[in-house]
Amino acid sequence: EVQLLESGGGLVQPGGSLRLSCAASGFTFNNYAMSWVRQAPGKGLECVSGISGSGRNTYYADSLKGRFTISRDNSKNTLYLQMKSLRAEDTAVYYCARYLGATTVVDYWGQGTLVTVSS
Amino acid sequence: EIVMTQSPATLSVSPGERVTLSCGASQSVSSNLAWYQQTPGQAPRLLIYDASTRATGVPARFGGSGSGTEFTLTISSLQSEDFAVYYCQQYSSWPSFGPGTKVDIK
Numbered sequence: 501e502v503q504l505l506e507s508g509g510g511l512v513q514p515g516g517s518l519r520l521s522c523a524a525s526g527f528t529f530n531n532y533a534m535s536w537v538r539q540a541p542g543k544g545l546e547c548v549s550g551i552s553g554s555g556r557n558t559y560y561a562d563s564l565k566g567r568f569t570i571s572r573d574n575s576k577n578t579l580y581l582q583m584k585s586l587r588a589e590d591t592a593v594y595y596c597a598r599y600l601g602a603t604t605v606v607d608y609w610g611q612g613t614l615v616t617v618s619s
Numbered sequence: 620e621i622v623m624t625q626s627p628a629t630l631s632v633s634p635g636e637r638v639t640l641s642c643g644a645s646q647s648v649s650s651n652l653a654w655y656q657q658t659p660g661q662a663p664r665l666l667i668y669d670a671s672t673r674a675t676g677v678p679a680r681f682g683g684s685g686s687g688t689e690f691t692l693t694i695s696s697l698q699s700e701d702f703a704v705y706y707c708q709q710y711s712s713w714p715s716f717g718p719g720t721k722v723d724i725k
Contacts, residue, residue: 545655545663545706545716561713562620595662604710605653607674609662 502526502608504596509613516586516617522579522596522610530554530574533599535606536581538592548594549581550604586617621645621709623717631725638694640720642707647687651711654683654692657719658703666705667692697722 508520520536535550549570550559558570569582579596596610622645632638642652650670655663665674667683670690680695694701702724707717 544718545708547714547716559713600665600668603651603668604714605665605668605708606655606663607665609664611662 504610
């Protein structure tokens, strides 16, 4: 059974940093591209970042302007999202997501971790 | 950036009714269109990809159609567990989602 378990969310002050982790199990991790998708409270879905199975290729939403870094450790079956210079508008549930094949369709989602940026 | 739209924003339906949800793209996305279902407090669930292919385990009452800029999700007979928010997503370029359609009980 595919499982994606996020951790690392919490309350952080504006301008602060946070690192999210996603522990994956139930599939061959390095065979799949992965992603982080966020959802602000009561709002819709936004793809934040993606990474290829090998980790060599990374992709980001233009709106992030270099503040976030996605990475993975295939030896630990873990995906990461390093976030810095956080703003109130980054407040959201962050979902770890697995891509379907060579597409950016999400076929499996974690349960999400809440990041709250507030003073 | 491809902008996705969905209509209506909210749909009030009785169980057993047929439901049709619409999704539009600001430019052609070919058939690179997916649909997701999200119930309160839960992560989204993939229903449809490639505009009309049901994901594994998705009941046959869910159907997708369309190509280019106009797409439709049809639920042939709404069940109680189908009351949820439905999102479309294009993956022709950097993935973007529509604002969602909430299907609630009439």
